[in-house]
Amino acid sequence: MTVSPADLLSREQVQLLGQWLGEWDLEEDMSWGVQDIRVLRLGTSRGPVVVKASPTLHHIQREIRAYRQMTEPLGTRSPRLLYGDGRAGLVVSTWLPGRLVEGGPFEYSAEAFRQAGEILALLHRPVQETRSYDPAAAHKIGDFLRRAGHLAPPPHLEAARQLVRAHRPAPRTLYATHGDYQPRNWLEDGGTVAVIDFGRAGYRPWVTDLVRLEHAYFTDHPELRTAFLTAYGRDPAEEPGSWLLDNLLQSLGTIVWAHDVGDAPFEESGREMLARVIERFA
Template sequence: MPDLLRYDAGPALVPDLLRYDADAGLLVTRYLPGRIATGTPAAGDPDAYRQAGRMLALLHCGPTSSPRDKGRYETTMLRKCRSWLDRAEGPSAGRPLAPAPHLAAARKWLDGFVPAPVELVPTHGDFQPRNWIVDATGTLGLIDFGRAELRPWYTDLVRLEHQEFLADPDLAPALFEGYGRPDGPFTPGRWLDHLGQSLGTVVWSHDMGDEGFEEHGRRMLARTVEALASPRTHRRPG
């Protein structure tokens, strides 16, 4: 999605687009100087998250924003969730990749899910401190657009919600202050993405042999199914 790198990012830093090949799925960008935010004070600094919120708002208002999609996005995500769930239940692995009660709860919820139209916006796809750059002035930038795609706005928050927002409750309000809107409700479609990213993480990590990340996916799944069982399913996971 090269158009994502063709908008005015204001004070935020984004790499200049040099060339792309849509058929090959390749982007070539100019090097963006700075330090990865992970492992620096910025990774836990509410001021950095306010910058991140402003940067995310600019991205989501980019030139390729789309009207409501007539349910195609959620239909596709539902199909992916069921495919990942089939694999997580173990036919190819020889064993379940997550606790059976969690997989059964996910299956029951997905069986009752009805896709609905959603608004699609340009999203990053891996929005978290490991893809934020901090320059010498403390200005935040964004790199690694390899998963950029049109999706609902809340999909860029799922990874933060299962990591940084759990570790420090002050970070989510700071990000939404920068974003310029309050956090929206946890709608069924938003939970669908939580299940999708949880199951996808478990299955992908298993295929890659990354046991640590596979366990992270199981924790994501546990938090998600626990929240879905709560009467207050609008609450943030965890």
């Protein structure tokens, strides 16, 4: 069955692609079926490009901002922005060859994690210091705790509340961060690692990009932690207050978000994250 562009994109998005790219063909639909985000590889006269399109504008707008403000230091280790229109929910970037590290032979490779640590060190440039991050994070954690009232063990939720109450806010330096830095967003091509998908990029404390790696990979594979942190050059233990807040924020956020979208396995992984956070910090 032939897929029409009208099945995947709005009329405005199709028109913009025609203006930007001229004639193009759909080579592959790489969408993952979440949040109405389309990820397409298109063939053009200048070679393949990647298109992201969504009516959820903030995801596309973050991606465009990341390419314009954050990714230049990465050079060829990330895509480049070709065209973007935040109001139309459309971004076009260069296509990088390779395959996802997740699910491939390099997923548990210390060399892949070493390179990923080097790349993240390039991305993490300090922007400004703020006193508002901790209060905002604590408020968001409180909201997640209310919404997770029936989704996680009550002792874990109460322990999380106590940790937040005991936390003393401190100034935080904000960095350019990826927002979902893990092997599902790394590509490997001929032994070289690159990073993709900046739809969750933003300005946050640097430790935020290490939380999911800690739970999904470093806990059971300490050699990957060593390879990554040695190349990155810092350890989240240097920022215990920020490390606690973001572990709580991401574990609770995973539970609530996954429940809302009906992703039961991901919801369970959030509960497992929360259990580890309570065990380590409470």
